[in-house]
Amino acid sequence: MTEVPRLPVSGGCRNTPILKQRGQREVFCGLTGIIWLHRKMQDAFFLVIGSRTCAHLLQSAAGVMIFAEPRFATAILEETDLAGLADAQDELDKVVGELLARRTDIKQLFLVGSCPSEVIKLDLSRAAERMTQKYAPSVRVLSYSGSGIETTFTQGEDACLAAMVPVLPETDTRQLLLVGALPDVVEEQALSLLGAMGIGPIKVLPAPRADSGLGIGPNTVFALTQPFLGDTHAALERRGASHLAAPFPFGEEGTTAWLRTIADAFGVDPATFERVTQAPRARARKAIAQASEVLRGKSVFFFPDSQLEIPLARFLTRECGMDAVEISAPFIHKGIVGPDLDLLAEGPTLSEGQDVDLQLDRCRAARPDLSVCGLGLANPLEAEGLATKWAIELVFSSVHFYEQAGDLAGLFSRPLRRRDLLSVDAPSLCPKNSGGEAQPRGQSPEGAVS
Numbered sequence: 001m002t003e004v005p006r007l008p009v010s011g012g013c014r015n016t017p018i019l020k021q022r023g024q025r026e027v028f029c030g031l032t033g034i035i036w037l038h039r040k041m042q043d044a045f046f047l048v049i050g051s052r053t054c055a056h057l058l059q060s061a062a063g064v065m066i067f068a069e070p071r072f073a074t075a076i077l078e079e080t081d082l083a084g085l086a087d088a089q090d091e092l093d094k095v096v097g098e099l100l101a102r103r104t105d106i107k108q109l110f111l112v113g114s115c116p117s118e119v120i121k122l123d124l125s126r127a128a129e130r131m132t133q134k135y136a137p138s139v140r141v142l143s144y145s146g147s148g149i150e151t152t153f154t155q156g157e158d159a160c161l162a163a164m165v166p167v168l169p170e171t172d173t174r175q176l177l178l179v180g181a182l183p184d185v186v187e188e189q190a191l192s193l194l195g196a197m198g199i200g201p202i203k204v205l206p207a208p209r210a211d212s213g214l215g216i217g218p219n220t221v222f223a224l225t226q227p228f229l230g231d232t233h234a235a236l237e238r239r240g241a242s243h244l245a246a247p248f249p250f251g252e253e254g255t256t257a258w259l260r261t262i263a264d265a266f267g268v269d270p271a272t273f274e275r276v277t278q279a280p281r282a283r284a285r286k287a288i289a290q291a292s293e294v295l296r297g298k299s300v301f302f303f304p305d306s307q308l309e310i311p312l313a314r315f316l317t318r319e320c321g322m323d324a325v326e327i328s329a330p331f332i333h334k335g336i337v338g339p340d341l342d343l344l345a346e347g348p349t350l351s352e353g354q355d356v357d358l359q360l361d362r363c364r365a366a367r368p369d370l371s372v373c374g375l376g377l378a379n380p381l382e383a384e385g386l387a388t389k390w391a392i393e394l395v396f397s398s399v400h401f402y403e404q405a406g407d408l409a410g411l412f413s414r415p416l417r418r419r420d421l422l423s424v425d426a427p428s429l430c431p432k433n434s435g436g437e438a439q440p441r442g443q444s445p446e447g448a449v450s
């Protein structure tokens, strides 16, 4: 029999008071999600209505393959357009008309809003409705905001998926819906495990193509694969679908608990569950044990960034032997991360949102062995001798389910191993360095060289 996850003796963190501070924040914007979403949706195109800054962000982050037609672009709204919003709408219609005439492979077009005030004044949802009427049924036009104002970078995916839910067809079929964009190989592992238990039919949001036959209805039960999908969760519930709340599938324990929640909802018997999960669980445990050696007894401090912080803290403390000092997330949605909070032992500070200066003060006072943070904070913290892990790398890497559990632990152990190596080498690199700094000044943080 597979054992049920042990609850912490001290009690979980679901009812721990949450420190809420508002001030300056250090986050990427939601446009970042286009980088992984355009790979998942093979007939979609993302047209950002934005500034040159947005275009630079997308091009530098996603790169452009010159031998392939890109599936994202930025329509740059010049400042002179401010005076004439009607002209801007006409211009947008013209750009979209030219795009769709040239690219007949596009079946879903997303108009993506951004920060500039002239963009905020444009009603992109009305524009999307107007264009859908014009181009239906061959193209579906939707809109969402990827603006960096009051958002964090993973909200881009959430906003995109939430925009899709209301226009999906109705279905009465009893089905499982997996929600969240995962790398294809990881998604296939999940489908294979669930399929081997006899669970089906299984659908995925985002579906690879607009005509994938995905519908939603009162007999749809859904499991989130990412903890940052609060708006999508609400949109699915408004369509009558039911959420299976579970710890997120990070590590052996999280994956088993996530699978078990689904298996219970679909009446899978314990023997079948055991038969399907036993071997991959054993592999995951072994891989985690090897990769987490250096993490045992070390402290970790999470700055708010990816919204993966709470499930990852659960994984690091329970399966890798780390001690969490502070676990901070941009938003804490207990309907989504509650099961992970139940498993987190009391002790760390839980915080939501950020006043970055105050939080940096707490981090400096705690001197954690590892700080998980955004790109903007990594270099300053490294310069102060604190090891860091870029939160964004956790979103871009394959980290879900059993076969990736060892890699997930490895992502956290690598900065600590590297720091140990540099600590030994530092005196010989710089004769004046008597050991006060663990690495030469100007050295990039771990993520830059990995």
Ligand code: SF4
Pocket (backbone or CB within 6 Å): 029, 030, 031, 050, 051, 053, 054, 055, 057, 113, 114, 115, 116, 146, 147, 148, 149
């Ligand atoms: S959406 Fe806003 S934060 Fe993001 S690149 Fe454009 S201007 Fe910058």
